[in-house]
Amino acid sequence: MKKDILLSENQLKKLIYKIIKEVRGGYDDYSVMATHAESSMAPMAASLSDLTGALLGLIQLVDFLDDPIGSSDFYEATFAFNVLVDEFKTANKIIYKDFSEDDVIKKGQKLIKKLDTLQENLRRVESLGRDFFESNQDFKVKFRNYVIGVFESIKEYDQELEKTHNMFGKRLSGKGWQKSEEF
Numbered sequence: 001m002k003k004d005i006l007l008s009e010n011q012l013k014k015l016i017y018k019i020i021k022e023v024r025g026g027y028d029d030y031s032v033m034a035t036h037a038e039s040s041m042a043p044m045a046a047s048l049s050d051l052t053g054a055l056l057g058l059i060q061l062v063d064f065l066d067d068p069i070g071s072s073d074f075y076e077a078t079f080a081f082n083v084l085v086d087e088f089k090t091a092n093k094i095i096y097k098d099f100s101e102d103d104v105i106k107k108g109q110k111l112i113k114k115l116d117t118l119q120e121n122l123r124r125v126e127s128l129g130r131d132f133f134e135s136n137q138d139f140k141v142k143f144r145n146y147v148i149g150v151f152e153s154i155k156e157y158d159q160e161l162e163k164t165h166n167m168f169g170k171r172l173s174g175k176g177w178q179k180s181e182e183f
Helices: 009-025 030-064 072-096 102-132 136-173
Strands: none
Touching: 030 072, 030 102, 030 136, 072 102, 102 136
């Protein structure tokens, strides 16, 4: 015989939220969880590393050049950086569609917004050149200050990736799996 169970609206919401959370973040099979985590985390970490290296190179180039706005090296480096940014954004947007860790996604989306703004600013420099800045020194200071904000977002995103990597590692190690040191 069936029993009728009465739930308040609040109890029903909590139950639904709990089920959704378990379905999004839970795995029945730990080998599936390990494979999924590795296939998602590894490209995110690798593309972040490439992006960080390219941005550091761009900063060093701007600091090194007396006239970065007038240098073809700067524009070549900017083009290469923009290619990496586009690859980073494309890869992460694809991964985020099937990734269950909301905090990683939020930090990644915040970083992507900063990168979009940086790309737009670099396009302005390319099209407006010297008209956009008072001097080369003005450009260097503004560029450096903006990039510091981008690096703060990179750091937050990297920390969230590390936290998630450790969380997956703890889940797996509790089930007899060895966590990969690289992701």
